[in-house]
Amino acid sequence: MCPIPELRQQFPILTSKNEEPFIYLDSGATSQKPQQVIEAIDSFYREQNANVHRGLHTLSAQATSAFEQAREKVAKFLNVQSNEIVWTSGATDSINIIANGIKAQLSQGDVICVSALEHHANIVPWQEICKEKGCILKVLPITKSGILDLKSSVELIFEQKPKIVAISHASNALGNIQPVEKIIEAAHKVTATTVVDGAQAFMHLRPDLRKLDCDFYVFSAHKALGPTGLGVLYGKYDQLNALNPLRFGGEMIKEVSFEMTSFQDAPSKFEAGTPNISAVIGFSAALDFLNSIDYKELQQYEQGLYDCLLTQLRSINGIIIYGDTENNIGTVSFRYKNEHHFDLATFLNGYGIAIRSGHHCTQPLMKALDIDGTIRVSLAFYNNHDDIDAFIQALKESIDLLEI
Amino acid sequence: MTYNEFKEKLSNLKSWQLMYREIMLLGKSLPEMPELLKTDDVLIKGCESKVWLRVELSDDQILVLIGDSDTRIVKGLMGLIMLMHQGKTPEQSVKINAYDEFEQLGLIKHLSPSRGNGIKAIADTIHEQVKQWL
Numbered sequence A: 001m002c003p004i005p006e007l008r009q010q011f012p013i014l015t016s017k018n019e020e021p022f023i024y025l026d027s028g029a030t031s032q033k034p035q036q037v038i039e040a041i042d043s044f045y046r047e048q049n050a051n052v053h054r055g056l057h058t059l060s061a062q063a064t065s066a067f068e069q070a071r072e073k074v075a076k077f078l079n080v081q082s083n084e085i086v087w088t089s090g091a092t093d094s095i096n097i098i099a100n101g102i103k104a105q106l107s108q109g110d111v112i113c114v115s116a117l118e119h120h121a122n123i124v125p126w127q128e129i130c131k132e133k134g135c136i137l138k139v140l141p142i143t144k145s146g147i148l149d150l151k152s153s154v155e156l157i158f159e160q161k162p163k164i165v166a167i168s169h170a171s172n173a174l175g176n177i178q179p180v181e182k183i184i185e186a187a188h189k190v191t192a193t194t195v196v197d198g199a200q201a202f203m204h205l206r207p208d209l210r211k212l213d214c215d216f217y218v219f220s221a222h223k224a225l226g227p228t229g230l231g232v233l234y235g236k237y238d239q240l241n242a243l244n245p246l247r248f249g250g251e252m253i254k255e256v257s258f259e260m261t262s263f264q265d266a267p268s269k270f271e272a273g274t275p276n277i278s279a280v281i282g283f284s285a286a287l288d289f290l291n292s293i294d295y296k297e298l299q300q301y302e303q304g305l306y307d308c309l310l311t312q313l314r315s316i317n318g319i320i321i322y323g324d325t326e327n328n329i330g331t332v333s334f335r336y337k338n339e340h341h342f343d344l345a346t347f348l349n350g351y352g353i354a355i356r357s358g359h360h361c362t363q364p365l366m367k368a369l370d371i372d373g374t375i376r377v378s379l380a381f382y383n384n385h386d387d388i389d390a391f392i393q394a395l396k397e398s399i400d401l402l403e404i
Numbered sequence B: 001m002t003y004n005e006f007k008e009k010l011s012n013l014k015s016w017q018l019m020y021r022e023i024m025l026l027g028k029s030l031p032e033m034p035e036l037l038k039t040d041d042v043l044i045k046g047c048e049s050k051v052w053l054r055v056e057l058s059d060d061q062i063l064v065l066i067g068d069s070d071t072r073i074v075k076g077l078m079g080l081i082m083l084m085h086q087g088k089t090p091e092q093s094v095k096i097n098a099y100d101e102f103e104q105l106g107l108i109k110h111l112s113p114s115r116g117n118g119i120k121a122i123a124d125t126i127h128e129q130v131k132q133w134l
C-alpha cells in the first residue's frame, strides 16, 4: 500500500477544502473514516441490504456471509477464534454485557479490581455489580504522575485475591500503555478473570490476544476507522459461553415455548435482535484498511509524530504534561500553568483545532491527579507534522490571549 | 460602563480574538466575590466550569449582582449578563433576553452548544431569582 503520510488522502473529512481551517487531533474520542469504509456502508445499503441469519433468499445469504466473514476477520486480527467474537454496540456495551453476565458467579464479599486510570465505562458497571452482589471494589493505584504503580498493584492483587481484574490496555485520558501482561499474569495466579478495555489500544497496538492471554477484551469500532454503534466483545470460549445473556429475543434463541425457552451458545447468545449489519460491513472494510498498512512502519510514523508533539510542547514554558510519555499510544494530556483548560480549549477551537478538554470520563483519575481536567491531543496515523505545527502555533497564540 | 457602551465597543472589534479579550477584561474588572459567598446554593448547574452568582434586591428596589467563575471566558460572559441586569428593576430584568443579546453580538456562533447552555443557565438563574420580587 501507499506510504503512511499519503494515507491521509483517503479520509474525505481531512481533505475537503473548507474555508475554515480544521485540524483533527481528537482521535481518542473517535477516529475519522476512510473512503473505503464510507463506500462499503453506502454500497451495502444500495446493493446488498438484507437482514442476516433470516431469509433463504440470495441477498440475505450474501449479507449473512459478509457479516460472518467480518467476524472471522476480527478474530484473525486478534488471533482468536471467530466463535469467541461477539458484536455489541460498543466498548461500553461490551463491558456491561460481561459485568451483567458474570454476576451470577460472584458472591458477597468477593473483590473486583479496576485500575485508577479507567474510563467511567470500566468503573461504573463494576460498581453497580458490587452494589447488587455485595462485592468490594478495589483500585489498582497510580503514581503521582499518573502511571500505574505496577508493584503495588500486583501486591494488591495477591493480597485481595480478586475474582475479576478489569484494566484498560491504554488510558484514554493520558494515553499510557498499561503493563497489562504483568497484571494478567498476576491476576491469573489468583485465578481472577481478566477484562481488558482495549477501546484506545486496539487500533494503535493491534493486540495478539492469544499472547496477551486475557479472558475478555473489548473495544469500539468507531475508534478504529469503523462506524459508530458497533463494538466487539472477545472472550475465551468457555468463559464467554458461561456468561448469562443481558438481552433476549431474536437470533439468540434456540427454541421458544411458553413453558421453556432455550438459548443459543456464544456468540449468538449475546446478539439478540437484528444486529448493526451495515456497521459490521463498514468495520470489515476498516479492518482491510488496517491490514493493508505495514504495522512496523505505522508504529514508527506514529512514534515520530508523538515525539515531535512532545518536544514542541515541552519547549513552551508553563506546560505540565501528565502520564507516561515513555509508553504511549500518541495521546498528550496537559495543562498550562494554573489556567483553566476550558479557556484554552475555547481559543484552540477558534483556531480550528479539534482537541478534547475536561475530565475525559475519568473523574477518579483527575481527582487522584488533583486537577479538574486537561487538554488532550490524541493522534492517529492520518495526522502529519503540519497538523502538529498548526496546533503548536495556535496554542502559543491562545496562551498569548490569556495574558490580559 | 453600561451594557450599551460595552456592546458598542464589541461591535467595533474585527476578530474573535479581540472580542474574547474584551470579554475577559470585563470579567477581570468585576468586583471580587468573597470566598464566603461562593456557597453551593449559588453554584449554577449546567455549566462545564464553576459559576457562582448571587442576585439581590437593594433597598431602592434595584438588582445587585455579584458572581465569579473559575474560567476567564465564562467569567467575562457572566459579567456581560450581569451588566445587562445590574441596576435594573425586577420588571425590567425579566424582559431581558441574554441569549438573544449574545446572538446579536455574534458570540453564540463561537460557543459550543454546552457553552450556549451555560449562558442560558446563568440567564435562567437570574430570572428565577428575580420572579420573587415581581
Ligand SMILES: Cc1ncc(COP(=O)(O)O)c(C=O)c1O
Pocket (backbone or CB within 6 Å): A028, A029, A089, A090, A091, A092, A093, A119, A121, A122, A168, A170, A171, A172, A197, A198, A199, A200, A220
Ligand atoms: C478507554 C475507553 N473505554 C471505554 C470507552 C467507551 O467507548 P464507547 O463510548 O465507544 O462505548 C472509551 C471511549 O472514550 C474509552 O476511551
